[in-house]
Amino acid sequence: MSISAALSTAQQIFNNTGTQTSVTSTNIANTQNANYAKRTAVLVSNGNGALVASTTREQNEPLLRQTIASTALASGQSTLAAGLEEIRSLLGGNDYETSMSTKMTTLLNNLGAYAAKPSEATLAATAVSSAQDVVNTLRTTSTELQAIRARTDAELKTQVDKLNNLLSQFEAANTAVVQAQAINRQDNNALDTRDTLLKQISEIVGISSTIRAGGDMALYTSDGTTLFETIPRAVTFTPTKTYTAATEGSVLRIDGFELKPGVGGETSASGSLQALLQIRDDIAPTFQSQLDEIARGLIVAFAETGPNDDQPALAGLFTNGIDKTVNDSGSRVVGLAATISVNAFVKDKPTLLRDGDINGASPAYAWNPTADSSYSALLDHYSQMMQAKGSFDEDTAVGGTDIDLMSFASDSTGWLEALRSSSVTATETKTAMQSRAAEALSSETGVSLDEELSLLLDIEQSYKAATKLVSTIDEMISALLTAAG
Template identity: 55%
Template sequence: MSLSSALSTAQSIFNNSGTQSAVVSKNIANAQNPDYIRRSAVVVTGGNGAMIGDIVRSQNAPLLRQTIESSSVASGQRTLLDGLEEIKNLMGGNSNELSPAKLITAFRNNLDAFASTANDTGLGISVISSAQDLATGLNTAADKLQQIRKDADDQIKQDVDELNSLLSKLESVNNQVKNATASGTDANDALDEREALVKQISEIVGVTSYIRENNDLVLYTSDGVTLFETVPRKVTFQPTAAFDASTNGSGVYIDGVALKAGEAANTSAKGSIQALLQLRDTVAPTFQSQLDEIARGLITAFAETGPTGALAPMTGLFSYKDSSGVQQTAIPASGAIVPGLASRIFVNPVVVPPAGTPDKLRDGGINGAAYVVNTGGSSYGDLLDKYNENLEAPMTFDPLTEIADAPDLLSFASDSMGWLEQLRSTATAADESKTAMLTRTLDAYSSNTGVSLDEELSLLLDIEQSYKAGTKLMATVDEMMQALLDIAS
């Protein structure tokens, strides 16, 4: 080997070692960064010896696609489950002590006691008090349920704004990637940033991606609607100011196409927006319809029909107001939901002490003398027994409640909680499964593309040995040069 070749080799070693050290150092510095993809300095050999040919990312496109998909479905399932947990909390948590079924049971126990001792005014007052608890419980649950819908609507607005912001950032970063790729400069940092943005987008809405010439990214929703192509497509949403049982929220539109809501407890939602639409437009309204049917059942069960049952039915113990706040006396039609009835049901003031008296519940006459049933004295509880039996009498419910096959009001109230618990249980199991899948996918992706400190430190030792070889070669060349100079002198 000539001295010039030796010098060239030593210089190549130093250049390569410097570049490799810089790459390894950057890897180590980003070992805890989940959005960083490990770099490798690729050494190639040629006529001029070994040199760094390129710095490449440890990409794994199939695992990346799986990570994005898993992130979307896990985000959608978690969002739905959170909403179901919030609805469950309205019912009093695990014990469901605030559920209509529990409140009806407490009310019925007091009604039984009053019927057996019909001349005990104290028991009559307890019946009215528990009836008020029942009506208030329905009012509160219905109102808070609408607030859950409003909160979901507000969150949709935030997610849409965040999605538009991320798409705007994606445009800028994608342009950096294209320009760097076209010019042959390092695009790795921009690629990391673009990948991180796609991951964030996938938590809001399900996406699939396609890479074109010059590393240009095209992004579609899971339903095939273009979300990003050169420039971001507009995502629009009009929030609703307030919700009641008759309010329908606005849809989310991507490039003018409506985004579908998720379906079922093991939801089809990909990303948080679809799950929020499902919660706002399907789950909460269905449970609201069940509360409304329970309210209608109570009003019907305690309707007054006079001593022979031939008079026009009118509201008795339980009455309600129309949408303008006016008290109604007509009994709602059988088998049809009255939207918002649960938020407007109340105990008739005629039976509420001190202005009213529970005797009118026992004897009839809430709607006047013509409706008095018990004329035989305060010891008769026949009418109270009839009301009690009405709670288990056959009743028709609206199919939109999804539990319309319940035979009577008590069964319907119980089935309502069963419906919610079944939904929540299925959603919980699905959440565990999808979260586990996401965790395994992230682990696999990290193992393939992430930084291992052990590997990087081992590589540093190899680089150190290469550097030492270079310094030893330089020392040898120096000695030879000195020997030549000594001879020449």
């Protein structure tokens, strides 16, 4: 080997070790960065030994797709679980102390106590007070439930804005990748950014991706709607600030197509948007319908029809808050839970609960016209009516025929708890799946500190060999110069 060739080889080694050290140092600096893919300096042979031809980036498309899919499912499930937990809080603690079932059981027990001692005015007042507690709970729960829908709607708007922003960033990263490939170069930083954005987007909406010619990537939602193709597609949503039981939230559209809500406790929602829609448009309205049916059932159970059940029904202990009508159709009255009231006449005179003709409409409505202090038939009648079989709206998810009011209220609590329980279990499962997918991806494309430190030692040895070669060349040149005089 000539001296010039040796110098060229040494220079090449220095260049290689410099590049390799830079790449390895960058890898080590990103050891804890889950969104960084390991870089490798690729060496190829040339006339003077080896040359760093390129810096490649570790990729595993199947694992990346699995991570994105599992991230979307875990995000949707955890969002639903959080929403159900918030609704569940309206029932109180583990004993469901603020549930309708608990409040109505207290009312039933107080009616029984009053029936046992109908002469006790304090027991009459206690029964009416427990009825007021039932009303307050219904109205408060209904109001809070609609507030949850309003907050969910606001979160939908926040998530939509975030998604549109991420898609804008994705466009910039995708453009950088395409432009780099157009000049036969690979922009590793842009690829990292694009993959990171994919993960963030999948938390909001489930996606699938396709790599096209030139490295261009197109995105589609899990139901096939185009989300990004050269440019971002419009994700539109108009928030609704105030909610009542009759309010329907606005539609969320992607590229003009409506995004459907998730279904079930182990939800089909892929991403947070579908889960939020499920809470706002399915779960909360269904629970509201159950509250409305409980309110209607109470009005029917305590309606006045006279001792012979031959008088037109008038609202008794409970009214709709507007008039004295009684709806015994077996169908929900939308928003009734928010307006139900205790009859003002009973508040003023609690013993009317024992005697009847609460509204003073006609003596024909009176069960105890002489106000006999030992009379309890009407109180027993109310207790029986709360446990009598009837019909409840089937659209409430727990309704149907041959169901009593107490069982309906209990089934409502059970329905929400079953939904929440299955959601919690599914959240644990899907979160574990997402974690395992992310770990598998990291093990394939992430940085191993041990490997990088070992590589640094190898690079150090190459550098030492180059310095030894330069030292030898220096000695040879010195010897030649000395020999030449």
